[in-house]
Amino acid sequence: MLAQGIRFDPARWRRLLPDSALWPAELDGANVVTRETVFAVCGNGDVTRGLVAACVWGAGTGAQSVHRRAKVFTHNELNALGFRLAAALELLRESGPVAAYDALRTRFRIAYLGPAFFTKFLYFAGYDTGSEPRPxxxxxxxxxxxxxxxxxxxxxxxxxxxxxxxxxxxxxxxxxxxxxxxxxxxxxxxxxxxxxxxxxxxxx
Structure with a gap:
């Protein structure tokens, strides 16, 4: 499970991200990202970098997919993005993954971030938080x-x-x-x- 790896183009991602500080250091010097690496990034506590890692893992090498995922970071105010991700994660811990899922579809909705990718974030950031069922x-x-x-x-x-x-x-x-x-x-x-x-x- 943890070794499941996806190839990615780090240069393309770096060009598209609006702030170099968003780039997770754990992805430096690699062109394959594994589930284990994304878990490690999310474990550092920065939800926005965690989402970057989850999007890198989910998008792969397709240029169109990468450009679409990068819009999450270029078309949302970054402080608001981080707040909504953190709030959804806190809701997951308190009320479970379905509540967090519903919130990311409604009151914590993030432009260009649909269920296919926000469930990746909930999985990587919330799988080991003690929630039952697990996201x-x-x-x-x-x-x-x-x-x-x-x-x-x-x-x-x-x-x-x-x-x-x-x-x-x-x-x-x-x-x-x-x-x-x-x-x-x-x-x-x-x-x-x-x-x-x-x-x-x-x-x-």
Missing amino acids: LILDRFVARGLAAGWPRTGWTGARYGEYLRHAHAWAHESGAAPDAVELALFRAGKAYRSGRLSRYQSGR
């Missing part, structure tokens, strides 16, 4: 890996909570970590999209 990533590939009929976009807080309940139940049944279930769903969704699977249902 997990929900993006279009995870959604595709879920049972037939699961919507590909527009997930409500209730839908996110349903996903977390299923993922934690499957983790308990299989003896795996909840984020290992998320990774399995992601890989199944990627395989389905590429045609390596003609149909996928969880079967759990």
Whole structure:
């Protein structure tokens, strides 16, 4: 799990970020970022740098994806961005991941930051905070890996909570970590999209 790495272009990210101080030092001298590295960045307590690391990990090397993710930092006032991220993380600790998810869709909404990426932030910054259930990533590939009929976009807080309940139940049944279930769903969704699977249902 922790070793899952994604290639990235550090020079492109540095050019696009509005402030060099946003760049996490943990990403220096590398062109692959792992889950372990993003956890380390988030563990340092700077929520905005944590979001940068999560976006780098999620965007990969695609220029269009990187430019879209960089808008989170260029089209939001940075102090307000940090406040909303910190407030959502505090809400996660106090009330759980569904409450934090709902807040980031409504009162703590951040321009250009949708569920596919703010759940990455909640996962990396909040997975080890003691919240039950633990926050997990929900993006279009995870959604595709879920049972037939699961919507590909527009997930409500209730839908996110349903996903977390299923993922934690499957983790308990299989003896795996909840984020290992998320990774399995992601890989199944990627395989389905590429045609390596003609149909996928969880079967759990």
